[in-house]
Amino acid sequence: VTLLEQNPRWRLVPRGQAVNLRCILKNSQYPWMSWYQQDLQKQLQWLFTLRSPGDKEVKSLPGADYLATRVTDTELRLQVANMSQGRTLYCTCSAGTGVDSGNTLYFGEGSRLIVV
Amino acid sequence: GDSVTQTEGLVTLTEGLPVMLNCTYQTAYSTFLFWYVQHLNEAPKLLLKSSTDNKRTEHQGFHATLHKSSSSFHLQKSSAQLSDSALYYCALSEGSALGRLHFGAGTQLIVIP
Numbered sequence: 001v002t003l004l005e006q007n008p009r010w011r012l013v014p015r016g017q018a019v020n021l022r023c024i025l026k027n028s029q030y031p032w033m034s035w036y037q038q039d040l041q042k043q044l045q046w047l048f049t050l051r052s053p054g055d056k057e058v059k060s061l062p063g064a065d066y067l068a069t070r071v072t073d074t075e076l077r078l079q080v081a082n083m084s085q086g087r088t089l090y091c092t093c094s095a096g097t098g099v100d101s102g103n104t105l106y107f108g109e110g111s112r113l114i115v116v
Numbered sequence: 117g118d119s120v121t122q123t124e125g126l127v128t129l130t131e132g133l134p135v136m137l138n139c140t141y142q143t144a145y146s147t148f149l150f151w152y153v154q155h156l157n158e159a160p161k162l163l164l165k166s167s168t169d170n171k172r173t174e175h176q177g178f179h180a181t182l183h184k185s186s187s188s189f190h191l192q193k194s195s196a197q198l199s200d201s202a203l204y205y206c207a208l209s210e211g212s213a214l215g216r217l218h219f220g221a222g223t224q225l226i227v228i229p
Binding site: 032033034041042043044045046049051090092094096103104105106107108109110 | 148150152158159160161162165203205207209210213214215216217218219221222
């Protein structure tokens with residue numbers, strides 16, 4: 001059963017151009033939605049966790065700037081800007097019923113970004 | 117701060133031999149450990165998890181035991197299969213931060229005939 005739907009699945013991004021990613025939650029029992037990046041060395045790194053509609057956060061990491069928005073209870077967005085190296089962005093969800101089992105992450109299929 | 121160490125970046129094994137992938141961690145908070153597996157061109161998927169000291173956890177032929185005394189959560193399997201070839205991540209739940217796991221660098225397992 002698919003818990004998350006991410007789009008686009010991949011995108012060629014001209015250097016200097018921003019790209020917008022979208023993630024839709026299919027099961028409301030896992031409302032804690034997060035973004036993770038996987039770099040070209042395959043390192044997985046947490047970016048954001050946004051629980052409530054209207055929540056917004058920004059972050060700058062080596063190689064990209066990020067703006068995340070929880071749009072609704074079921075939609076999470078991520079804007080990626082100033083990207084200098086390709087990466088894959090994963091949307092995740094978790095139950096959040098506790099820091100133990102409730103923190104189990106379920107991953108979307110990912111959005112692979114390639115800089116051109 | 118919290119950290120997860122996977123000492124092997126690459127493990128190459130012949131089919132049928134036992135698998136052991138190492139994971140140690142450092143944390144100041146309650147301890148919940150995970151193993152995720154990522155096959156080529158797929159997303160990471162949960163393999164197994166544990167927070168109970170000295171209790172063996174099993175799933176899909178793999179097993180791991182959390183040892184708090186040595187801060188370890190090594191992944192094992194008695195006999196490797198070709199389909200086990202994948203990237204394996206050990207991860208630690210970061211204190212009270214819901215949705216946030218700290219991942220190790222990953223171990224690429226290659227199983228050859």
